[in-house]
Amino acid sequence: MRARLVLILVALIVISGCAGYDRVVLLPDKNLRSSALVVNSAQGEAVLDQPYKAADVYSTGRIETKELDPEAVNRQFGAALSAQPPRPTSFILYFIEGTNELTPESLPMLEQIKSELKQRAFPEIVIIGHTDSLGSPDYNDALSLSRAEAIRKIVQQAGISALSIDVAGRGSREKLIQTKEGVSEPLNRRVEISVR
Amino acid sequence: MKKLVFFISLALIFVLPALAAEEAGLIKVSRGMVSIERSGQKTAASAGMTVFVGDKIITGDDGSVGITLKDNTLLSAGPLSTIVLNQFAFNSSTLTGAIEASIKRGTLSVVSGKIAKNSPDAVKFHTPAAILGLRGTEFVIDAGSGEEK
Numbered sequence: 565m566r567a568r569l570v571l572i573l574v575a576l577i578v579i580s581g582c583a584g585y586d587r588v589v590l591l592p593d594k595n596l597r598s599s600a601l602v603v604n605s606a607q608g609e610a611v612l613d614q615p616y617k618a619a620d621v622y623s624t625g626r627i628e629t630k631e632l633d634p635e636a637v638n639r640q641f642g643a644a645l646s647a648q649p650p651r652p653t654s655f656i657l658y659f660i661e662g663t664n665e666l667t668p669e670s671l672p673m674l675e676q677i678k679s680e681l682k683q684r685a686f687p688e689i690v691i692i693g694h695t696d697s698l699g700s701p702d703y704n705d706a707l708s709l710s711r712a713e714a715i716r717k718i719v720q721q722a723g724i725s726a727l728s729i730d731v732a733g734r735g736s737r738e739k740l741i742q743t744k745e746g747v748s749e750p751l752n753r754r755v756e757i758s759v760r
Numbered sequence: 761m762k763k764l765v766f767f768i769s770l771a772l773i774f775v776l777p778a779l780a781a782e783e784a785g786l787i788k789v790s791r792g793m794v795s796i797e798r799s800g801q802k803t804a805a806s807a808g809m810t811v812f813v814g815d816k817i818i819t820g821d822d823g824s825v826g827i828t829l830k831d832n833t834l835l836s837a838g839p840l841s842t843i844v845l846n847q848f849a850f851n852s853s854t855l856t857g858a859i860e861a862s863i864k865r866g867t868l869s870v871v872s873g874k875i876a877k878n879s880p881d882a883v884k885f886h887t888p889a890a891i892l893g894l895r896g897t898e899f900v901i902d903a904g905s906g907e908e909k
Binding site: 584585586587588589590591592593594599600601602603604605606612619621622623625627637640641642643644645646647648649650651652684685686688727760 | 786788789791807808824825826827828830832834836837838839841867868869871872873887888889890891892893894898899900901902903904906
């Protein structure tokens with residue numbers, strides 16, 4: 565058994581050592597943010613500012629830049645890329661004024677959110693409630709928390725085995741739409757669900 | 761001699777909690793042989809396990825692993841890879857912090873998260889031959905010059 569292990573390790577050195585350089589490839593940003601990588605070595609610097617631009621950095625510090633295509637990236641990095649966890653995402657649900665009841669428009673979204681949450685392994689969920697600026701700060705703190713708790717209950721009853729569910733109410737401090745005090749604003753009466 | 765041992769033990773009791781590593785993220789995907797080396801101890805890693813600052817994540821020849829950090833950074837490694845999370849700090853109120861990770865060998869894919877967006881200068885990835893800085897980025901690394909250590 566021990567001999568076999570040693571053999572495998574020797575093979576690894578050959579496999580990983582044979583390339584002799586580190587390769588870095590910039591990928592297209594799925595959220596369409598503009599992105600760039602700065603690659604520094606003992607001998608210089610290269611900037612990767614286009615998708616599929618690659619830098620090969622040798623142990624001497626020499627950097628070679630080149631253009632790869634998606635197929636080449638998949639051949640080399642397919643296993644790493646396919647192990648990527650699902651992207652963190654978030655949802656917003658809206659509420660009827662002064663209540664912790666969802667608006668008729670938001671109700672159907674629940675099913676979509678539940679099925680999205682069910683697809684994830686060990687999801688970590690954060691549920692944050694908000695209000696519009698009608699009412700006192702104390703009232704809004706309580707209402708925002710009660711909205712978040714209502715959604716927590718729904719998520720728990722849906723049989724989603726979340727690793728953690730954090731719940732908080734922020735009152736009207738974090739308005740989606742900026743308003744003066746005492747303004748009824750449907751878009752501010754909401755719960756944000758973030759999952760990662 | 762006994763006294764010395766006593767004082768060293770006492771010192772450790774006070775120092776160790778301060779050294780207790782911070783939670784950095786969670787293993788979401790684990791296939792084949794994956795292990796974590798933490799304070800010199802190597803244990804098999806599975807999905808649902810917490811990743812701490814200082815952890816070394818190692819995949820076998822059939823292994824791959826996917827990790828979601830608390831700032832939504834996604835790290836995933838292919839077979840025969842060794843990744844060390846040297847540093848991770850994240851303030852969930854200001855959405856700023858710092859990440860430093862090293863890929864000793866193998867392949868790593870990175871989808872940057874909130875820290876890269878808000879404090880890009882505090883995000884560094886090391887390969888055996890290079891240091892990468894980023895600006896809101898998805899990328900992959902093959903540490904081809906690395907050796908098994």
